[in-house]
Amino acid sequence: MKFTPEVMLGAPRRSAGVPNPAGTLILYTESTYSFQTHQKSIELRVLEVETGDSHELAKDDEISDLNWLDDDQFACLQAEKDGTTSLYVASVSKCLQKIEMGSSHYVAGTVDAMAGNLKLAKLDDEGHEYAVVVSAAACPDGTLYTPEKASRKTQSTGRLYSSLMVRHWDHYVTAQKSCLWYGKLSKRKSRDGKYKLSALSNALKDTPHGCPVEPFGGTDSFDICPTGIVFVAKDPELNPALNTKCNVYLIQLQDWLQKETSASRQVVVPGFEGACTSPVFDPAGKKVAFLMMKKNGYEADRNVMFVTSSLSGQSNLQAQEVLEDQKSYIAQEGYKGLWDRSPQSISFSADGESLLATAEELGHGRLFEIRMHLSTPLGREIRQLTDHGYVSGAVPLRDGRIFVSGSSLVDNSWYAIVDARADPNASVSGSLTTWSHSNSTEGSKFGLRKKQVSSIWTPASNPAVNEEVNSIVVKPSTFDPNSSKKYPVAYSIHGGPQGSWADSWSTRWNPAVFAEQGYIVIAPNPTGSTGYGQEFCDSIRDNWGGDPYQDIVNCFEWVGKNMPEADNDRAVALGASYGGYMMNWVQGHDLGRKFKALVCHDGIFSFAGGLLATEELYFPFHDLGGTPWYDPGFKEADKASSNFASSTLADWRKWDPSEHLTNWATPQLVIHSSKDYRLAISEGLAAFNVLQARGVDSQFLCFPDENHFVLKPENSLAWHKTVLNWINKHVGLPAYTKEDPEGEEFWGGARSEKEEVADMPAQGKPET
Incomplete structure (x- = not known):
């Protein structure tokens, strides 16, 4: 099988696994899209750990938020077509025996709105009662925002705003906010032995708080235990467009x-x-751990782990940095700081004695154990538990083992069980993993192999921070190291800018898709990338077109000198978001003349025009060193304490792509979507207009119904067709598709009236 965009987008997508407490069964959902029927199918499945067998439990239901009640029964949410949400309870064993509805599974209760992020906590030893929390939108008066309340019944569609955050990500902000709703799931008084969901109450009513934190917050924004709820929310005293500050409550x-x-x-x-993110209770409900950043306005600051000593008392609580007692020791050893990684998520181990943390490190997403109660010189011990791929989630099992979900550049989903108990000194290289299961047989179902992936290290622009820059390399599956054949090179620049390329699967920017077209893909992690130390990440501030650009130049030149199989004379470059900015920056500088073609997706054309129109203004104000205005009336003390008064318009122009338009000459494809409110579509139109007016070969691809990402399968396929045809043409490879872009086939065929109606958003249901 050749790995193509159709294969990638049509392959079954498996959710993170949810193990039962014993670790014998794994629940997950699997979605598949058919380009023949233009429909998506969803299956709820269970995987038997001992045999590796997978069984279908339900099909074509919008099921989410799987929670085990015991080793056989589980609860989940199902989105209904009328805009309500059902809470189902089901028995795996009875479902597998095909026992009729009502006995094998049943509706325990209904939420009269769209709800998500279900969490449960057992309230008694017998499992007769559970605390329940879900998230759902609330009206300004604290009542549930139902489908009946969703539609404005005014003649005008206008809205009037008097503060920042007019729109966020892909929607205009309204008076409703996401809240946490709590209740009880109980069968204690049930005559039929079934669980019943009580009425739900708004835990955040009459408060200024909203949770989960938008736009991407979910179950990582709160946790529950038998005695309460812990959650994070934006600081209510500060404008969310200018501040990142969150509090833990x-x-x-x-x-x-x-x-x-x-x-x-x-x-x-x-x-x-x-x-701050990832608040979690310990198993006893006596402590809370969470992640918090030091700097307000900087969304890529290092996450620091904190834990409370106790939850008792009436006043506000105190928390201590988990690794604080290592600072003096590490300083004596000459390190730049204590553990210089930024955890992405944390949870307590089953015994509550350790924290399990996922963190990026050198192109991987690894799982670490932080043991907190040891009589060692450090008082804490950090132990790496995984060494390959990218861990996306970890669930402690009751016997002390850990269930892990992840992916890699060639495998779209793998599950594993890690056992760190037997030998505390065991290597992470395989001996800690006692069981694993791959959705794609480690990529072989896609025709992909691990040996296609490698990495290179090239000179860094600023060796005082990091001496070398890492790049991931993906070669075609047919690559023969003994052949003299040369391959065109695709340089892929990541977004963020505080992001990275890592050994993880993606359906939006998948290096293997380009490699299987016949490219050697080089994916650099230049200055600003995460996973290579916080100083390296921080160094991109007020440096967007400086060190990162030179890192990419150095990488390009190194490849030309040291990789004879890479044909740098037939090179293209592609990037999205900050990577799109870099395409426009490269276009105006010397490196731009060395590429045959460029692809700019949702990139920045002009700092003043593009970044002042964004919703989260704290981002450019921090990353560009301040605001584009300067008030000479500020006192020196005020300047030192202000986040937003240290820059000028001249400083912003320093790295502005629109300051170098006279050099634009390389063929460029520009892609932008109408619902991208992070970077308005005018940025893409401006870049395309300049290219066209200058007579530069260029195209403009627009999706009216997408945001900063292209997520719909048919749109994603059209994206890939357009991008691959564009770059293949300019390096001399065959066109990916010969379909005419002026015809319906290129865009997925004609839509039926039924499909048009089905694609319309339900009243009160936001488009996602």
Whole structure:
């Protein structure tokens, strides 16, 4: 099989696995899109760990948020077509025996709105009662935002705003906010032995808080235990468009049926003013751990792990940095800081003695164990538990083992069980993994192989920070190291800019798709990339077109000198978001003349025009060193304390692509979507207009119904057709498709009236 965009987009997509407490069964959903029928199918499946057999439990239901009640029964949410949400309870064994509806699975309750992010906590030893929390939108008065309330019944569609954050990601901001709703799932008084969901109450009613944190917050924004809810929310005293500051709050509940909650208490962390995520209770419900950043306004600051000593008392809570007692030791050893990685998520181990943290490191997403109660010189021990691929989630099992979900550049989903108990000194290279299961047989179902992937290290622009820059290399599956054949090169620049290319699967920017067209793909991680130390990440501030650009130049030149199989005379470059900015920056500089063609997806054309129109203004104000205005009336003390008064318009122009338009000459494909409110579509139109007016070979691809990402399968396929045809033409490879872009076939064929109606958003249901 040749790995093509159709194969990638049509392949079954498996969710993160949800193991039962014993680790014997794994629940997951699997979605598949058919380009023949233009429909998506969804299956709820269970995987038997012992045999590796997978069984279908349900099909074509919008099921999400799987939670085990015991080793056989589970609860989940199902989105209904009328805009409501059902909470189902099911038995795996009875479903597999094909026992009729009502006995094998049943509706335990209904939420009269779209709800998600279900979490449960057992309230008694027998498992008769569970605390329940879901997220759902609330009206300004705290009541549930139902489909009936969703449609404005005014003659005008206008909205008037008087503060920042007019729109966010892909929607205009309204008065509704996401809230946490709590209740009880119980069968204690049930005559038929079935669980029943109580009425739900808004835990955030009469507060200024919203949770989960938009736009991407989910279950990582809160946690529950039998005695309460811990959650993170934006600081209500600060404008969310100008600040990243979040706070951690605790709500204690004695009765999950009570209609009103006690006042929330804040977890205070002196000196830390940034974003926070991943609040989690320990297994006993006595402590809370969470991640928090130090700097307000900087969304890529290093996440620091904190844990509270106790949840008792009435006043606000204090938290201590988990690795704080390592600082003096590490300083003596001459390190640049303590553990210089930024955890992405944390959870407690089954015994509560350790934290499990996922973090990027040198092109991988690894799982680490931080043991907190050891009589060692450090007082803490950091242990790496995985060494390959990219871990996306970890679930502790009750016996101390850890279930892990992840992916790699050639495998779209793998599950594993890691056992770190037997030998504390065991190597991570295979001996800790006691079981694994791959959705694609480690890529072989796609015709991909691990040996296609390697990496190179090239000179860094600023060796005082990092001496070398890492790049991931993906070669065609047919590559023969003994052949003299030369391959065109595709340089792929990641977004962020504080992001990275890593050994993880993607259906939006998948290096293997380009490699299988006949390219050697080089994916650099230049200055600003994550996973190579916080100083390297931070160094991109007010440096967008400086060191990162030179890192890419150095990489290009190194490849030309050291990789004879790479034909740098037939090279193209592609990038999205910050990578799109870099395409426009490269276009105006010497490196741009060395590429046959460029692809700019959702890139920045002009700093003043593009970044002042974004929704989260704290991002450009931090990354570009301040605002494009300067008030000479500021006192020196004010300047030192202000996040937003240290820059000028001249500083912004320093790295502005639109300052170098006289050099634009390389053929360029520009892609932008109408619902991208992070970078408005005018940025793409401006770049295309300049290219056209200058007589440069160029195309403009637009999706009116997509945001910063192209997510719909048919749109994604059209994206890939357009991009591959564009770059293949300019390096002399055959066109990916001979379909005429003026014809319907190129765009997925004509839409039926039924499809048009089905694609219309339901009343009150936001487009996603």
